[in-house]
Structures are given as structure tokens and as C-alpha cells.
Amino acid sequence: MSTYTHSAQSPIRFPDAGSTSVMTRRAWWLVALNFLVPGAPQVLAGNRKLGRFGLGCTLVLWTLAVLALAVWLIAPNVLLSVAANSITLWVAAAFLVFYAVVWLILSLDTLRLVRLVRTKASARGWIAGLTTVLMFALSGTAAYGAYIATTTSSFLSSVFIAGPSEDPVDGRYNILLLGADTGADREGTRPDSISVVSIDAETGQAVTIGLPRDMKYFPFPEGSPLAAVYPEGYGAIDGCEVGEPDGCQLNWVYSEVDLVSPEMYPDATKQGSEPGVEGMRSAAEGITGLTIQYYALVDMQGFSDLIDALGGVTIDVPSDVPMHSDETFTTVAEWIYAGPQHLDGYHALWYARSRHDTSDYDRMARQRQLQDAVLKQFNPANVLSKFQEIAKAGTKVVNTDIPQSMLGYFTQLAMKTKELPMVNVELVPDNGVDPLDPDFDYIRELINEALYPPVSTEEPAPAD
Numbered sequence: 001m002s003t004y005t006h007s008a009q010s011p012i013r014f015p016d017a018g019s020t021s022v023m024t025r026r027a028w029w030l031v032a033l034n035f036l037v038p039g040a041p042q043v044l045a046g047n048r049k050l051g052r053f054g055l056g057c058t059l060v061l062w063t064l065a066v067l068a069l070a071v072w073l074i075a076p077n078v079l080l081s082v083a084a085n086s087i088t089l090w091v092a093a094a095f096l097v098f099y100a101v102v103w104l105i106l107s108l109d110t111l112r113l114v115r116l117v118r119t120k121a122s123a124r125g126w127i128a129g130l131t132t133v134l135m136f137a138l139s140g141t142a143a144y145g146a147y148i149a150t151t152t153s154s155f156l157s158s159v160f161i162a163g164p165s166e167d168p169v170d171g172r173y174n175i176l177l178l179g180a181d182t183g184a185d186r187e188g189t190r191p192d193s194i195s196v197v198s199i200d201a202e203t204g205q206a207v208t209i210g211l212p213r214d215m216k217y218f219p220f221p222e223g224s225p226l227a228a229v230y231p232e233g234y235g236a237i238d239g240c241e242v243g244e245p246d247g248c249q250l251n252w253v254y255s256e257v258d259l260v261s262p263e264m265y266p267d268a269t270k271q272g273s274e275p276g277v278e279g280m281r282s283a284a285e286g287i288t289g290l291t292i293q294y295y296a297l298v299d300m301q302g303f304s305d306l307i308d309a310l311g312g313v314t315i316d317v318p319s320d321v322p323m324h325s326d327e328t329f330t331t332v333a334e335w336i337y338a339g340p341q342h343l344d345g346y347h348a349l350w351y352a353r354s355r356h357d358t359s360d361y362d363r364m365a366r367q368r369q370l371q372d373a374v375l376k377q378f379n380p381a382n383v384l385s386k387f388q389e390i391a392k393a394g395t396k397v398v399n400t401d402i403p404q405s406m407l408g409y410f411t412q413l414a415m416k417t418k419e420l421p422m423v424n425v426e427l428v429p430d431n432g433v434d435p436l437d438p439d440f441d442y443i444r445e446l447i448n449e450a451l452y453p454p455v456s457t458e459e460p461a462p463a464d
Contacts, residue, residue, distance in 0.1 A: 023118040035137075040055065050109065054106050076412055077409055079408070092145075097142070103139045104139045116128060156404055165405050168293075169290075173198070173413075174294075175294045175402075176195075180192070191297075192251070193298075196208075196209040198290065213250050216234065216435065218440070219234075219287075242256045254277070256279065257278070264279070294400065296399070303374075308344055313370065313374055314340065315341060317340075322334075351366055351370060376418075433446070
């Protein structure tokens with residue numbers, strides 16, 4: 001009678017072990033509950049102490065998930081900032097490893113509780129198989145999440161500095177973007193691609209200002225170390241310290257400061273920068289009239305590795321572009337033909353660097369096209385599916401002084417930027433700029449028009 005009473009009160013805990021149909025249904029219920037509410041099978045049919053522990057862990061996880069969702073809906077900046085912190089990521093990794101172990105123990109115990117030998121023979125394999133699959137789904141996902149968290153933390157620590165954040169200037173963040181053209185045959189680093197990305201701090205609207213590497217006689221901001229050396233503009237009086245007197249162009253500033261006069265910027269390394277970068281920052285500020293808060297130095301070979309990690313990049317090639325077999329850029333080895341092309345890192349890098357029968361201004365346009373295409377491919381699905389390769393390539397791609405504390409804000413701002421059309425201002429002859437004899441008043445007028453376009457005050461014409 002006692003056994004019958006217990007069975008009637010709790011068929012999950014006290015089932016009719018002699019009925020294979022009852023035991024099979026019970027097994028399916030336990031497997032489903034273990035996946036949906038980990039800990040519930042133990043409370044209903046096993047060790048209640050273990051079950052209460054499992055349910056407590058499940059409740060904590062659900063609570064944290066609801067809180068994270070609420071913060072994301074109310075203040076996504078906060079959640080992104082927390083998620084972009086190295087310490088937080090290590091804590092999250094430990095938390096996920098803990099849950100992976102808990103789910104593994106609960107799943108194995110659930111498999112014990114179902115008592116497979118009492119279920120229908122035809123169902124045993126399916127029950128055991130589903131339990132195993134769900135166990136790996138829960139524990140495996142948590143373990144992979146821990147791996148992502150630790151790898152991301154290492155990546156962030158190796159690329160971004162732990163420094164104070166900067167405020168926007170005139171409502172904008174201005175970032176100097178340098179593409180480094182390094183090589184075994186070159187002494188030091190020489191930027192091959194130079195631009196300033198100006199982002200509206202509220203709307204995310206971005207304006208990219210392309211600076212020709214061969215621009216000359218540009219000024220430096222008043223009070224900067226280079227302004228004291230070149231008060232009339234770079235190389236305007238007695239040439240410069242590197243190259244020929246007539247070769248004092250924009251991308252040589254990096255080499256001069258880095259190799260000849262690093263003492264001009266003694267605190268650059270402490271601030272997460274380099275003397276050569278600070279020289280380029282001063283030059284870009286002198287040309288554009290903008291205050292540049294941050295920089296990002298992109299190694300072009302690392303950029304090639306990043307494209308490979310993303311699985312290649314798709315672009316629409318406007319005209320045939322040659323690839324060369326030597327560093328003299330004269331002998332054509334093969335062609336990248338006009339039309340839609342999916343390029344690996346090697347071919348994409350040649351697309352950006354090719355000089356045969358072309359101008360630096362054509363190269364600037366190709367480089368900008370390639371940068372835009374890569375940014376579009378940085379979507380969550382692509383990044384997560386190739387995370388390991390991207391993280392490995394990423395540490396070789398970028399040097400920057402953007403602090404980790406700003407990553408959450410910039411991530412949210414980037415989401416807005418991707419939804420808006422990119423505005424490009426190329427300081428090239430087609431826009432009325434002669435890089436060899438530039439009119440800096442006109443250049444700044446062009447930039448201001450792009451950053452602060454006039455708002456139309458005309459009233460719409462009355463309807464007929």
C-alpha cells in the first residue's frame with residue numbers, strides 16, 4: 001500500500017518500474033526537464049540536495065540574463081563597456097566554466113535517473129543519444145563561451161590600452177587611420193594610407209578624410225614640437241631630415257620622427273603611442289584643423305591575414321588592376337579583372353597597393369573601397385564563426401591608443417555608423433586640391449562643409 005501511495009503521489013520519483021511504457025515516458029520527461037530547467041530532474045526523481053543546487057544555479061543564470069537584457073534595452077552602452085573589460089571577461093570565463101561543469105554533472109546524473117534498462121529497448125538508444133547531445137549542447141556552449149571570453153580578453157589587452165577616455169571635440173571624435181607599408185627592404189615604418197575618420201558623437205555619422213601621402217608644405221599645430229622645427233610648413237625652407245629636399249612629403253614625417261627625432265615626443269610610448277605616430281597626428285591636425293583624439297595604425301600585411309581570417313572579401317573592381325612579380329611594380333604577374341571579385345588576403349593587398357599605370361589617388365580610392373568592404377563583413381555571425389582566426393590575425397593588425405574604457409561606447413556608435421552612408425572627402429586634384437601646392441584654407445572649407453553640412457531653411461513650395 002505504501003509503495004502504491006508513493007507512486008500515485010509522485011510517479012516521477014516512484015514510477016511503476018515494471019511498466020516499460022511508464023518508464024519510457026518518465027525518461028523522456030527527465031531528459032527534457034534537464035535541458036529546459038537543469039536541476040529539476042534531481043528534485044523530482046533523485047538527490048534533492050543536488051537538485052536544489054542545480055535549480056539555484058539555473059535561477060541565477062536566468063536572473064542575470066534578464067538583467068543583461070534589461071540593461072541592453074535601457075543603456076546598451078553600459079553593457080558593452082562591461083563586456084569589453086578584460087577583467088570582466090575573465091570573470092565571465094570562470095563563470096561559464098563553472099556552469100559547464102554543473103551541466104555536465106546534472107546531465108550524467110539525469111542519464112542515471114532515467115534507468116535505461118527499464119525503458120523500451122527501441123527507445124534506449126534515442127534517450128541516451130539525446131541526453132548526450134543536449135549535454136554537449138549545454139556544457140559545450142558554456143565551454144566555448146569561456147574560450148571566447150579568454151581569447152577576447154587577451155586580444156583586448158594586447159591591442160587596446162588601459163587609459164583614460166577622451167571627450168568629443170565640437171561634438172565629434174576624430175581618429176587618425178594609418179596603413180603601414182612595412183617591408184624587409186625598408187628602414188622603419190612608412191604609412192602608405194593616411195586618413196582621418198571623423199565621427200559624430202551622437203548620430204554616428206562618419207566622414208573619412210583621405211590625405212595624400214605626397215602632400216607637401218603642410219603646417220603643424222601651433223605649439224607642437226614639429227611646428228618649432230618647421231614654422232613655415234614641412235620642408236618649406238631648408239627641406240627635411242629624411243629623403244631628398246623635394247621629397248618632404250606627408251608620409252615621411254613618420255620616418256623622420258621615428259628614426260631621427262623620437263625625443264620630440266618623449267611620452268608617446270607611455271601613452272600607448274609611438275613618436276612617429278605622434279608626428280603624423282600633428283601633421284594631420286595641421287592639415288585638417290581638427291583635434292585628433294585617437295589613432296589606429298594598421299599593418300597592411302596583418303590586414304591581409306585578417307581578410308583571410310574573414311574568408312576573403314567581395315568587392316566590385318571598376319577596372320583591371322595589375323599584380324606585380326617584384327617590388328619595382330613594373331613586371332605584371334597577373335591581373336585582378338574588372339567586375340565583382342572575391343579576393344583572398346594576398347590579392348586584396350595587391351589590389352590596395354598596385355602602382356602600375358596608376359596614380360596615388362587611384363590607390364587611395366581602392367584602399368578606401370577595400371576598407372569599407374571589410375568593415376561590412378564584420379558582422380556577428382561572421383566574427384563568431386571565424387573567431388579564432390580573426391583574433392589571431394587581429395593582434396598583428398592594429399596598434400591604437402583607444403582605451404578599453406571607450407570600446408563599449410565606440411561599439412554602439414559603430415552600429416549607428418553602419419546604418420548611415422559614409423561621406424568621403426579626398427584631398428585630391430579631382431576635388432580641387434593640389435597636394436604639391438595645397439591651399440589649406442580651401443582644404444578646411446571642404447572638410448567643414450562635410451562635417452557640418454548646411455541645413456536647408458527653404459520652405460516647401462505650396463501645393464497647387
